[in-house]
Amino acid sequence: MRNFIKRLATRFQKKNKVFPLINTTWRRTNDIIGHEPLFDIKCRFCGSKMVLRFSHILIENVWSWATTKPSNSLGFKCPKCAWFVRFYVEDEPRYLKEIIEQRNGANLFYPRYEEWAEEDKEIEKQLKALGYWGGRDDV
Numbered sequence: 437m438r439n440f441i442k443r444l445a446t447r448f449q450k451k452n453k454v455f456p457l458i459n460t461t462w463r464r465t466n467d468i469i470g471h472e473p474l475f476d477i478k479c480r481f482c483g484s485k486m487v488l489r490f491s492h493i494l495i496e497n498v499w500s501w502a503t504t505k506p507s508n509s510l511g512f513k514c515p516k517c518a519w520f521v522r523f524y525v526e527d528e529p530r531y532l533k534e535i536i537e538q539r540n541g542a543n544l545f546y547p548r549y550e551e552w553a554e555e556d557k558e559i560e561k562q563l564k565a566l567g568y569w570g571g572r573d574d575v
């Protein structure tokens with residue numbers, strides 16, 4: 437019975453017609469990033485967990501294939517095969533402005549290098565496989 441209700445609720449939420457304002461796939465984080473997914477973002481090609489690479493707050497003149505409403509656009513990249521996806525999470529302008537304030541007025545946010553540095557090794561491997569022989573001038 438409990439599972440039945442759970443399944444029914446999930447199906448109901450997926451359609452999301454009665455309560456369209458309840459976002460069942462993204463959650464507000466009230467921090468510098470703004471939103472986080474309630475699902476695992478996995479690479480479509482290799483299945484790896486995707487890593488956040490940027491968050492772009494768009495409030496005015498939003499024009500994209502996904503939405504024209506104020507939103508937080510989040511970019512995720514696969515650390516193994518470099519596939520890139522961009523999501524548009526619609527939200528109230530008031531909340532989006534709060535995020536920008538936390539970023540000292542910048543509408544773009546990039547995670548620190550340490551959080552995605554791992555992919556450099558994979559890129560190096562791929563470049564070598566392609567015959568690239570130059571080195572990096574690491575400081």
Ligand SMILES: [Zn+2]
Nearest residue numbers: 479482514517
């Ligand atoms: Zn991948």
